[in-house]
Amino acid sequence: MTRLPGLQWTADVDALAGVQITEVDMADAGMTVIREEGLLSHRQIEWLEGLPKGERSVAVGRLSRDRAQENGPTLADAITQGIRRRVEAMLALNEVSEDRILSVKRDAVFVVGPPPGRLFLHGTTTRFRLKSSYTAFARLGRVELYGVPRRGTADLKGIPEHKRELHAEFCTRLALDVLGMVERGDRIEAAATLQLFRSDYIAHRLPVGFYREFNPESAFRVAAGRLRFTVEALGSDVPREQLDITLNVRNVISPLARFFA
Numbered sequence: 001m002t003r004l005p006g007l008q009w010t011a012d013v014d015a016l017a018g019v020q021i022t023e024v025d026m027a028d029a030g031m032t033v034i035r036e037e038g039l040l041s042h043r044q045i046e047w048l049e050g051l052p053k054g055e056r057s058v059a060v061g062r063l064s065r066d067r068a069q070e071n072g073p074t075l076a077d078a079i080t081q082g083i084r085r086r087v088e089a090m091l092a093l094n095e096v097s098e099d100r101i102l103s104v105k106r107d108a109v110f111v112v113g114p115p116p117g118r119l120f121l122h123g124t125t126t127r128f129r130l131k132s133s134y135t136a137f138a139r140l141g142r143v144e145l146y147g148v149p150r151r152g153t154a155d156l157k158g159i160p161e162h163k164r165e166l167h168a169e170f171c172t173r174l175a176l177d178v179l180g181m182v183e184r185g186d187r188i189e190a191a192a193t194l195q196l197f198r199s200d201y202i203a204h205r206l207p208v209g210f211y212r213e214f215n216p217e218s219a220f221r222v223a224a225g226r227l228r229f230t231v232e233a234l235g236s237d238v239p240r241e242q243l244d245i246t247l248n249v250r251n252v253i254s255p256l257a258r259f260f261a
Helices: 029-037 042-049 053-068 075-093 161-167 171-183 187-202 246-258
Strands: 008-010 015-026 101-105 108-112 128-140 143-148 153-157 220-224 227-231
Touching: 015 029, 015 075, 015 171, 015 246, 029 042, 029 053, 029 075, 042 053, 053 075, 075 108, 108 128, 128 171, 128 246, 143 171, 153 171, 161 171, 171 187, 171 246, 187 246
Parallel strands: none
Antiparallel strands: 008 101, 015 108, 015 128, 101 108, 128 143, 143 153, 220 227
8 A cells, every 4th residue: 555644745846847747636535534434424415515615615614613612523624634645556456555645635646657547446436537648847946836947837836826916927937938949958057048038037137027035925035224124016216136036046956956956
């Protein structure tokens, strides 16, 4: 049986390029565990299944809090453990070794190499599906990028969906361009491009969008004397040289550079 360190976990990898990465997720994960393991009464299960998905999550959370007050294991914990057992069973069924597991995001697992072909757990209603495919990955600080450089597309884990567009033509594009060069076998060009970028970045010669911090907050950090503060939008009255570039150098440029070490 393949054992997972947890359900929010990523392998110790800075970047990958030119590989097959498949996101496999468990369909209707929470309700499947509740139903198969009898975690609630038949009437409660019927009621939950009749709710829209968003409302269902809120209702499960409320039921979990009620159970916690009874000094028993929370419903949320029972669901989490049930999901973990099923994800591990699917990986074992497909003989996916631990070194092929790139990351786990609760009921979704990112697998390097051939995608799993057996997606139903025998004797259960549990089913998995092949959700997305990628050819490159980069861990950039608190953000994980899963992309297809030749298409110029990327999914960011760690930045709220409504803020991802702020980075699309800036740090996201940089990572995709560098990873794409590696995929094409142009590692020397990629290293040279990144070195030139770093010089221009430190000299504040690049479009201002590159200086937005590549993290969940996605704000600009301004240094004024000893003060440091963040702003959502940068006014024309803020000199470019006052932008604090520390985070993006450490979390974007350096991890990509280590890819060539």
